[in-house]
Amino acid sequence: MSRPSQIRPWRLTPLAAALLITSPAYAIEVGPQIITANPLGSDQLASPSTVLTGDALTLQQKGSLGETLNKQPGVSSSYFGPGASRPIIRGLDGDRIRLLRNGVGALDASSLSYDHAVPLDPVNVDRIEIVRGPAALLYGGSAIGGVVNTFDNRIPTEAIEGIQGAGELRYGGADTTRSSAGKLEAGNGTFALHLDANAREFNDLKIPGYARTADERARDPQDGDKKHRLGNSDGRQDGGAVGGSYTWDDGYAGLSYSNYDANYGSPAEQGVRIRMKQDHYAFASEIRNLSGPFSSVKLDAGYTDYKHMEIEDGEVGTTFKNKGYEARVEARHQPIGPVEGIVGAQVTRSEFSALGEEAFVPQTDTDAGALFILEELQATDRLKLSLGGRIEHTTVDPDGGGNERFANANSSSSFTAGSVSSGAVYTLTPIWSLAATLGYTERAPTFYELYANGAHVATGTYEVGDADLSKEKAVSSDLALRFDNGTHKGSVGVFYSHFSNYIGLLGSGRTLNDEGAEDPDGIPEYTYSGVRARFAGFEAKDHWKLAETRYGNFALELSGDYTRAKNLDTGEALPRIAPLRLNSGLLWELDKWQARIDLEHAASQRRVPDNETGTDGYTTLGASAGYTFKVGGSQWLAFVSGENLTNQTVRYASSILRDIAPAEGRSVEVGLRTTF
Known part of the structure; x- marks a missing residue:
């Protein structure tokens, strides 16, 4: 069962409550509207999309963001212990999944390596939107696998009257989390102010048995192998923000500043800790109900200053820095007959550097500019069509600084990537509808895929890039049958992506020393290589209203997903792909009480490259209960949540640490949330 938490106003807006039934949540149903998948605000979207908010979130x-979304259909976790994880969508990770904050990217280094956390505590988030499948049309080549967009209202977009806020405390879990958070918003109907702060501490994670697998212990016996604890997995996270906006009937404009600070251990190296800090500045504005060719214009911009240090035995080994900006503008044109649409532009700049003797990537500046268009046509009463395109130019300019290791980083590289996408939603009957997408997407390789060369201490691998890599190219499609008869609501869908050039981080089978020479006692070499690849699978979900009785309302939630990924050049499976997963949840509500029991099953994963290990299957049991009550003008929720109650050993096939870092064992957490 998933853990509770989140600071947000108690009442749910229609946008916030959209599509709650697509995730393990209590049954609140409001008309869907997802702006990440389609800024035109359509209630019928061809792209497979999910919103988490309210009790669901x-x-x-x-x-971490990856663990928060790990149970969503098609979404798995890169899991690097409780301190770091990033969402993986349909087997695609890293710079194929675009992480947005209020629609704009915030620079970090999470895509560079699995041990680099996303500098975001989900406790500050009001809503998370997930687009499964290519969203590069709107958000760039790094969304070739999907988008995860988080919203926090740090720049209020609607007028606020008076004072409102929220607070939360929680304790427990397998890592003995101690978490507190608070939010305060105030306004006079024109000016709005937002303040929030949070703090989280956690201990080494409790696990059912040994951290390392039996095969790993037999291959490399070590004295003092720890049992029941995942060593060096403790840490802390702190953050806060201040923002404000000026609102009027037809728009808003505002600014915000947020800070994130963390210190956590790397389970891959017992002597390595990571100290991370991020400062983010944002501006957002929208003007609606315009006359002339455009009915509305929306502008979002952000500047980020990010830094983290990898500290080994008290000494700083490598310091990563990333600063830069992203800005995008979207203009919605007036309807042209049955056609509605937007045109937009986006610019980004990233200045990345890795300092220290153990740096494995050179200093690199990356600049990108893009133009995009999306049009939507209500062709008939039953058929809605969409079509769009994007062109993006990227320049990657490295500076090896005279380091022989980066001799290949001696000149800039430029790439022009294009994407086109189409979608259709056809209403078969009032209950059934069919949704389909087809798109072609290109992605420019990143600086680390081009120029990496060196040992990465925190992950225990030696990573090697290829300066001659060409653009990543994929043709992708989705087909889903959706249904809603009042008792059952859900969908069954299949997806397929063919990459003519897939840039994967693939094990070479060699072991190297810190200088890059072959050494049987060294660390495994992983290379960024362009190969032909195929990803295919299915996703399904159903929310079934069982009964409404004097003893409460009962519902059943069922979901499942499966991804199969193959290296077509070698015939081998691609690494780090989640297996078949099946989930079921029994929900109960009565007056102020709510509860659920969850059962999750993951099959074993034996489809792995020859030089990698598979994972065993597992079945876990979870449960939770909550009670709502009022004190004066405030509303409260007291909750208890348990996960993996039978204390099963869980190793994620999607984690590079699967052989040495299992997921949490038996976990019980309690919490109290208030809103006013």
Whole structure:
């Protein structure tokens, strides 16, 4: 069962409550509207999309974004212990999944390596939107696998009257989390102010048995192998923000500043800790109900200054820095007959550097500019069509600084990537509808895929890039049958992506020393290589209203997903792909009480490259309960949540640390949330 938490106003807006039934949540149903998947605000979207908010997000929320979303259909976790994880969508990770904050990217180094956390505590998030499948049309080549967009209202977009806020405390879990958070918003109907702060501490994670697998212990016996604890997995996270906006009937404009500070251990190296800090400045504005060719214009911009240090035995080994900006503008044109659409532009700049003797990537400046268009046509009463395109130019300019290791980083590289996408939603009957997408997407390789060369201490691998890599190219499609008869609501869908050039971080089978020479006692070499690849699979979900009785309302939630990924050049499976997963949840509500029991099954994963290990299957049991009550003008929720109650050993096939870092064992957490 997922953990609770999240600071947000108690009442749910229609946008916030959209599509709650797509995730383990209590049954609140409001008309869907997802702006990440389609800024035109359509209630019928061809792209497979999910929104988490309210109790759904509260009961899913964990200390990292990847673990928070891990139970969503098609979404797995890169899991690097409780301190770091990033969402993986349909087997695609890193710079194929675009992480947005209020629609704009915030620079970090999470895509560079699995041990680099996303500098975001989900406790500050009001809503998370997930687009599964290519969203590069709107958000760039790094969304070739999907988008995860988080919203926090740090720049209020609607007028606020008076004072409102929220607070939360929680304790427990397998890592003995101690978390507190608070939010305060005030306004006079024109000016709005937002303040929030949070703090989280956690101990080494409790696990059912040994951290290392039996095969790993037999291959490399070590004295003092730890049992029941995942060593060096403790840490802390602190953050806060201040923002404000000026609102009027037809728009808003505002600014915000947020800070994130963390210190956590790397389970891959017992002597390595990571100290991270990020400062983010944002501006957002929208003007609606315009006359002339455009009916509305929306502008979002952000500047980020990010830094983290990898500290080994008290000494700083490598310091990563990333600063830069992203800005995008979207203009919605007036309807042209049955056609509605937007045109937009986006610019980004990133200045990345890795300092220290153990730096494995050179200093690099990356600049990108893009133009995009999206049009939507209500062709008939039953058929809605969409079509769009994007062109993006990227320049990657490295500076090896005279380091022989980066001799290949001696000149800049430029790439022009294009994407086109189409979609259709056809209403078969009032109950059934069919949704389909087809798109072609290109992605420019990143600086680390081009120029990496060196040992990465925190992950225990030696990473090697290829300066001659060409653009990543994929043709992708989705087909889903959706249904809603009042008792059952859900969908069954299949997806397929063919990459003519997939840039994967693939094990070479060699072991190297710190200088890059072959050494049987060294660390494994992983290379960024362009190969032909195929990804295919299915996703399904159903929310079934069982009964409404004097003893409460009962519902059943069922979901499942499966991804199969193959290296077509070698015939081998691609690494780090989640296996078949099946989930079921029994929900109960009565007056102020709510509860659920969850059962999750993951099959074993034996489809792995020859030089990698598979994972065993597992079945876990979870449960939670909550009670709502009022004190004066405030509303409260007291909750208890348990996960993996039978204390099963869980190793994620999607984690590079699967052989040495299992997921949490038996976990019980309690919490109290208030809103006013």
